[in-house]
Amino acid sequence: MSTELTVLALAGLLQVAQYVAMAVPANLELGARYTLSPRDTDRMTDLSPLAARLYRALGNHFEALILFTLAVTVVTLGDRGSPATAACAWIYLAARVLYVPAYALGLAPWRSLIWSAGFLATVAMLILALI
Amino acid sequence: MLTDELSLLALYGILLALTLLAQATGALGQFGLGYLMSSRDEHRSAAGVAARLERALANSITAMVLFAPAILLLHARGAFSPDTLIAAQIFLAARIVYLPAYAFGIVGLRSLAWTVGFFASITLYVLAL
Numbered sequence: 071m072s073t074e075l076t077v078l079a080l081a082g083l084l085q086v087a088q089y090v091a092m093a094v095p096a097n098l099e100l101g102a103r104y105t106l107s108p109r110d111t112d113r114m115t116d117l118s119p120l121a122a123r124l125y126r127a128l129g130n131h132f133e134a135l136i137l138f139t140l141a142v143t144v145v146t147l148g149d150r151g152s153p154a155t156a157a158c159a160w161i162y163l164a165a166r167v168l169y170v171p172a173y174a175l176g177l178a179p180w181r182s183l184i185w186s187a188g189f190l191a192t193v194a195m196l197i198l199a200l201i
Numbered sequence: 202m203l204t205d206e207l208s209l210l211a212l213y214g215i216l217l218a219l220t221l222l223a224q225a226t227g228a229l230g231q232f233g234l235g236y237l238m239s240s241r242d243e244h245r246s247a248a249g250v251a252a253r254l255e256r257a258l259a260n261s262i263t264a265m266v267l268f269a270p271a272i273l274l275l276h277a278r279g280a281f282s283p284d285t286l287i288a289a290q291i292f293l294a295a296r297i298v299y300l301p302a303y304a305f306g307i308v309g310l311r312s313l314a315w316t317v318g319f320f321a322s323i324t325l326y327v328l329a330l
Contacts, residue, residue: 119242126241136262137217140269144211147276176240189218196214199207 073156077163078142088128095121127173141195150199161191209289210272224258227251257303271325285328292321
């Protein structure tokens with residue numbers, strides 16, 4: 071398996087870990103009765119600041135992962151893998167791992183800078199797949 | 202670059218990245234850099250063009266979720282053809298038109314662009330079958 075695909079699998083596992091890290095406090099705070107219900111009333115505002123940050127960090131990774139998956143797909147299928155695209159993939163993963171504690175601890179401006187590193191690495195992969 | 206389906210998919214990824222930057226720029230104008238870099242514990246809703254770009258981004262992601270698997274399928278089956286190329290080109294063109302149509306609130310054009318992009322994606326699935 072190529073480096074890019076390995077990193078994509080690891081990024082998928084990161085998403086799973088973020089899911090668990092968000093769902094455990096969310097269930098403790100909102101109660102299983104609410105989380106098992108169809109959630110017709112929005113109670114996300116009742117989350118503690120930390121759980122809410124983990125929730126937003128998960129949503130953010132969802133968006134980043136969509137773009138990264140696209141980049142890995144075109145690099146892989148287009149046979150454009152190179153040391154540069156592999157390095158970009160690792161930068162993406164490192165940034166997304168660091169993003170979670172940066173968000174949880176409210177580290178400004180580090181969270182935004184870390185986000186930018188992951189975003190730029192993904193865009194670089196897309197451009198490398200095209201040229 | 203515009204003559205193979207995988208490159209069109211990569212270009213759509215770049216279009217998504219640009220949409221995200223436009224949305225972030227809109228949010229920057231409305232909320233300021235301080236809020237954007239903070240942990241955003243207090244929720245603020247975007248309004249006007251910034252909110253339109255948020256919705257346009259969400260819609261572009263939904264469109265991608267339908268478009269990308271079609272390209273994967275066609276690639277896996279070795280089923281790329283002049284027809285699939287044209288459908289993919291139409292998809293990308295429609296999704297490019299969609300963004301300013303949404304940002305500037307051009308009623309009719311946005312929905313038309315959405316519909317053209319949607320049917321171009323469906324056509325790719327039909328061609329894959």
